[in-house]
Amino acid sequence: MSEFATIDLVPTEPVKAESPLAMCRVDVITEPKAQSAGVVVREHAFLGHLVLRGNAGDAGFVNGVEQALGVPLPLKMGPLSVDEARGVSLQWISPDEWLIIVPGGEAFAAEQRLRETLGGHFAVMNVSGGQTVLELSGPAVPEMLMKCTPYDVHPNHFPVGKGVSTTFAKTTAIIRRLDEDRWALVIRRSFADYLYRWLLDASEEFGVHVAR
Amino acid sequence: MLHIYCPHCEEYREEEEFRPKGEAHIARPQNPEETSDEEWGDYLFFRKNPRGAHHEQWYHAAGCRKFFNVTRDTVSYEILETYKVGELPTIDDTSRRAAK
Ligand SMILES: [Zn+2]
Numbered sequence: 001m002s003e004f005a006t007i008d009l010v011p012t013e014p015v016k017a018e019s020p021l022a023m024c025r026v027d028v029i030t031e032p033k034a035q036s037a038g039v040v041v042r043e044h045a046f047l048g049h050l051v052l053r054g055n056a057g058d059a060g061f062v063n064g065v066e067q068a069l070g071v072p073l074p075l076k077m078g079p080l081s082v083d084e085a086r087g088v089s090l091q092w093i094s095p096d097e098w099l100i101i102v103p104g105g106e107a108f109a110a111e112q113r114l115r116e117t118l119g120g121h122f123a124v125m126n127v128s129g130g131q132t133v134l135e136l137s138g139p140a141v142p143e144m145l146m147k148c149t150p151y152d153v154h155p156n157h158f159p160v161g162k163g164v165s166t167t168f169a170k171t172t173a174i175i176r177r178l179d180e181d182r183w184a185l186v187i188r189r190s191f192a193d194y195l196y197r198w199l200l201d202a203s204e205e206f207g208v209h210v211a212r
Numbered sequence: 213m214l215h216i217y218c219p220h221c222e223e224y225r226e227e228e229e230f231r232p233k234g235e236a237h238i239a240r241p242q243n244p245e246e247t248s249d250e251e252w253g254d255y256l257f258f259r260k261n262p263r264g265a266h267h268e269q270w271y272h273a274a275g276c277r278k279f280f281n282v283t284r285d286t287v288s289y290e291i292l293e294t295y296k297v298g299e300l301p302t303i304d305d306t307s308r309r310a311a312k
Pocket residue numbers: 218219220221222272275276277278
């Protein structure tokens with residue numbers, strides 16, 4: 001294991017944690033029930049987010065990541081590596097960068113496993129506090145996304161299991177297609193308030209329900 | 213709107229995702245201490261600004277956040293090729309005239 005000071009960012013004392021959306025003011029008219037809504041928005045707050053950097057051309061690194069996380073390292077843009085049962089996903093961000101998302105509270109353990117398994121030149125950063133995940137479902141999601149991003153969300157171009165980093169509402173977000181009619185956005189904390197309110201505003205015409 | 217092929221993402225993306233970053237293949241003088249003011253000024257400030265094929269750097273700001281190179285026609289804006297940093301272009305005005 002590399003000589004590296006590590007810290008578990010989840011506090012041991014009971015400290016009130018707040019999602020980046022804690023202070024958001026919702027000023028659109030929302031649907032009371034998910035069934036009547038065209039778009040259902042649900043935040044998955046407090047997940048573990050890790051940024052992994054390393055050399056995709058190094059077989060030891062590629063195999064080590066799979067050994068540590070239990071899912072293969074995606075080596076090109078698009079297809080996510082997902083273990084739905086364990087709540088683990090791995091996304092190609094750039095030729096030497098990946099986003100790992102694990103269930104809340106498990107980021108430190110995942111980081112430790114990576115540090116124990118990997119050798120050589122690599123980096124792992126816990127960015128859990130820096131971003132959050134919004135799950136979008138409902139029949140109007142693709143149409144709503146078309147208002148927000150120039151990226152083609154047509155099923156022929158955006159199959160289930162694909163994840164991309166692109167322009168979204170004049171800023172940047174990661175868009176993922178989880179299954180036939182469930183999508184997810186990974187958004188940065190500093191843009192969370194803006195993007196969440198943009199999303200509700202864009203969804204209002206289809207009927208939007210905020211699930212908790 | 214330009215449709216630009218990112219050689220890292222291996223996909224065409226909208227121009228909005230990219231930032232142009234100026235002329236490519238500008239070599240930094242090997243020995244700045246021994247470089248004349250004129251040479252250093254040329255390196256820092258003077259650019260070709262050609263009419264026709266131009267090799268330039270672009271940055272995939274909203275995607276993979278990597279730099280790559282583009283050969284673009286400065287008259288028609290047509291993008292003739294994109295290639296990774298460290299690779300050489302295959303198209304310039306001479307090769308385009310020869311192909312006609
Ligand atoms: Zn790219």
